[in-house]
Amino acid sequence: MLDKSYPYYLANRAVKSTRKLDVVDKYTGKVATRVALPDEGALDKAIAAAHAAAPAMKRFRPYERQAVLEHCVTRFTQRRDELAYALCVEAGKPINDAKGEVTRLVETFKIAAEESVRINGETINLELSQRSAGYHGYTRRVPLGPVGFITPFNFPLNLVAHKVAPAIAAGCPFVLKPSERTPLGALIIGDVLAETDLPRGAFSILPLDGKHADPLVTDPRLKLLSFTGGLVGWDLKARAGHKKVTLELGGNAACIVDADQGDRLNAVVDRLVFGAFYQSGQSCISVQRILVHDDVYDALRRKLVAKVKALKAGDPKKKSTFLGPMIDETAAERLEGWIREARKAGARVLCGGGRKGSMLEATLLENVPREAKLQRMEAFGPVAVLQRFMTFDEALAIANDSDFGLQAGVFTNDLGHAMRAWDELEQGGVIVNDVPSFRVDNMPYGGAKSSGIGLEGVRYAIEDMTELRLMVMREA
Incomplete structure (x- = not known):
């Protein structure tokens, strides 16, 4: 179902190249297809094209932006099976999860289509005293200008969608660097965008490696950098100059199970298993730390x-498979080492812990020391740690004992506990009676502390990609 090769996109146009990047089937380890590597100087041309396209994109009317986004919704729906299969191959994502991500891709573009025609301003009453009598204030939001995006491997469709769709809705030309490990989804999105009437230069999609993508960070012609990935994002921010920067840098999400959950443990366990192990735990809001009341x-x-x-582990192309491979063997080896480190420090492995190539068994541990990597860092794999607590105050303190703060989950029937968690947990979001892995694509999504700055969720991303423009009018 995959093409033999895929072009990259420069200023809206498909470009072939003699230089190729192998895309490996993450389960078999074999080359599945190849994509064109951008030629020398392609990134500079893409940035120049985006800069030149900014006036045309600003004049591109909201209903025209909406039409582009609605076209994408239609075409992604028509190409649903192709997109899911590509995702299954390039990311090793079980086919059921891959189909779910295609659904989210469609939903995100649909939300953006709706938001594109309601980017509104307001009227401000300036007549606060005699000094300002006869003055009236008005605001509107205008596109920020050309923007740069860098996306990771774990959601090759949806994390691209959360940057690209708001940019089109806002009227911002963009240059995207998808992960070179999972470029297919972004390039198929580019193929659909190339069918539209977007102004020339409105988009470029270049599957570069990180060392060749530095102009996305440093070039002053780009007015915003939106980066999703690891803690290297803070270094990118430091080098970004005057441009706006938004970062989503992951977490080691905690999920609290309160004392009153005894009657619904089966339902809680089902959600914990999903949250910790779906797509092999390779999610920024995967359940990593499970805090359970002693009762x-x-x-x-x-x-x-x-x-x-x-849990059924194996070939992600089979519908019965729940747990597929990690993104590569190096990632699996790293996490295997963290498990080994925790065991040496006194942790107990309750199940799993074995590895074969990039397949790491679903693993649970308890008694993991506070200083162990599995407690302090982002595992980003199929591993979770259990820890008991005696009081809800203790659970909140343990959950906050982290450098990260993206989302947390709290299973409780106590409204007071739910409200206290919302007040006291140092998190971008608190999910009550579900796992922190829950996300709907119109909700604000972003972190506190080392988890990043700025928000995704289409409307909130549009706010970052636009700036408020004020007009004051004095009565003649």
């Missing part, structure tokens, strides 16, 4: 271990 700890541990042991 229900033993029962939950027993049910959770049994459920995790029953």
Whole structure:
């Protein structure tokens, strides 16, 4: 179902190249297809084209932007199976999860189409005293200008969508560097965008490696850098000059299970398994730290271990597979080392821990020391740690004992506990009675502390890609 090769996109046009990048099937390890590598100087040409396209994109009317986004919704829906298969191959994502991500791709562009025609301003009353009598204030939002995007491997469709769709809605030309490990989804999106009437230069999609992408960070012609990835994002921000920067840099999400959950442990366990192990835990809001009240700890541990042991691992192209490979063997080896480190420090492995190539078993541990990497850092793989607590105050303190703060989950029937979690957890979002892995694509999504700055969620991303323009009018 994959083409033999894929072009890159420069100033809206497909470009072939004699230089090729192999795209590896993450399960078999074999080359599945190839994509064209951008020629020397392509990035500078892309930035120049985006800069030149900014006036035309600003004049591109909201209904015209909406038409482009609606075309994408239609075409992505028509190409749903192709997109899901490409995602399954290039990311090793189980086919059921891949289909779900295609659905989110479509939904994100649909939301952007709706938002594109309601980017509104307001009227401000300036007549606060005699000094300003007869003055009236008005605001509107205008496109920021050309913007640069860098996206990671784990959601090759949806994380691209959360940058590209708001940019089109806002009227910002863009240059995108998708992960060179998973470029296909972005390039198929480019193929669809090339069918539209976007002004020339409105988009470029270049599957560069990181060392050749530095102008996206440093070139002053780009007015915003939006980066999703690891903690290297803070270094990018430091080198970005005067441009606006938004960062989503991951987490090690905690999920609290309160004492009153004894009657619904089966449902809680089902959601914990999903949150910790779907797409092999390679999500920024994957459940990593499970904090369980002493009253229900033993029962939950027993049910959770049994459920995790029953997970089907293997070929992601099979519908029965829940757990596929990690993105590569190096990532699996890293996490295997973290498990080994925790065991040496006194942790107990409840299940899993084994590895074969890039396939790491779904793993649960308990008694993991506070200083261990599995507690302090982002695992980004199919591993979760259990820890018991005695009071809700203790659970909140443990959850906050992290450099990260993207999202947290709290299972509780106590409204007071839910409100306290919302008040006291140092997180971008608190999900009550579900796992932190829950996300709908119109909600604000972003982190506190080392997890980043700025927000995604289409309307919130549009705000970052536009600036407020004020007009004051004095009565004649």
